[in-house]
Amino acid sequence: MTDLAAALTVAVEAARTAGAIHRAHAGKALNIRSKSTYSDLVTEVDALSEAAIREVIARTYPDHAVLGEEEGLAGGSGDAPYRWVVDPLDGTVNYAHGFPFSCVSVGLEERGERVVGAVFDQGRDELFTATRGGGAFLNGSLIRVSDTPTLTTPALVSTGFPYDGSGEGNLALVARLLRLGVPVRRPGAAALDLCYVACGRIDAYWEFGLKPWDSAAGSLILEEAGGTVTGRDGVPTPYAPMIVATNGRVHAELLALLREE
Template sequence: MNRDKIKSVLLDAAMTAGKHMLSRISARAGFSEKTEISIVTETDKECEKIILDKILGAFPDHSILSEESDAIEGSHHRWIIDPIDGTTNFAHTFPASCVSIAYEEEGAVMMGAIYEPFRDEMFFAAKGAGSFLNGKRIFVSETKSLSHSLMATGFPYDRKERIDDYLAMIKTVLLLTHDIRRVGAAALDMCYVACGRFDGYWEANIEAWDKAAGMLIVTEAGGQVSDYSGNPMTLKGRQNVATNGLIHEELLKAIEPYRHVGINALK
């Protein structure tokens, strides 16, 4: 398989969809709430179509796993797509949404691109070749202790059922760290770990398309990813931790009492 062609299609699809997302959010002023919801749904679908047209136009036999449509199966080459990660942010015109696309061979993610159009930031990684932001090599932070770390987390969709567990876990980590941020887009959280803006990130119950590209970008930047027990992070796993590696064990110890959170939400 021509890796240069895959990279070219990957970056082009992510950027083109991201630019379309940006144009749609810029045109939303003055719409009613009902119209806004419709625009978010339409934009998600439009971005997905842009991506699928580019990928399947170049590789018509490849498989697809995308948030917004039925899976296309049958190939050892698979693209994992989130047309808009951070749809709630997009719905409120909060500038923290992105396009996330990963390319997988034989079950292993080989390339990933995450494009954030508001800052015009393209994060890219290729297995064994490092992680990059707008073409410049990036690395995780050198923060050595949880007490000096800036962390990120998210609130999963089942938070109404498990709110006490999530708040208790956040309280525990908050008291051990410098501070916590909640961006609202898992893919961006992992990118920000990769480039050193965050020292670590944890969240339960995100989907494969939320993390496929991000987990590669973190590891290729020198970071570490796992579940809450320290086992390898997988696309099907419900618990997700990404750090600079230096604070990984300390974070796992902090969230150890909450290992049950996410376990019962397997799909």
């Protein structure tokens, strides 16, 4: 078993190093291009940040695999016991437009189990961290999920939409919450959505079509803060086609709404 405290130190260094790149390029002309659709953007900051993250990790853990949004799986084999899962710039569209909701996400899996997570919001200088069994923290202070008991208290809920046409299917789910009078937000950076549930700023979050780098670190932070992360079927996982993340208290209620036909 790896030393989780040492691994977290590396995760934090990698996240802060990438965050410094975000800050250095903020507000400047960016080389922006599209990926899967015209609205699925990527910038040179994404590539520079991922390269920097990989360099930091390789200095301490040269034999570990790294799965990143921009470069895919590298630096190890697909069945390596340790895999870092990184999003060098979560919320690229927000960042490219100057909308202040984006972050760096760095997680570590040990034999498939998420054991370390660091999410750094460079704009607010907020660092969310967790280790398996060690609790969750925001800038070094322990965090916990909210105690909101029901969706109609009311809870504050967030969601997201994929960049292709499949996002239309989420509109009906949003409408169910709105009809109950539950306020719904769409901030646009999954890792931060998960961390905001972890620290009690929002009570629940769901989204279709996330990739491992979107949810690896944030889901661990949320679980260590006392929250719940499952698929739509209620099975615990951060990697389902649709993930549902809550303070735990509203989880069954939200699942029931999302499952309605």
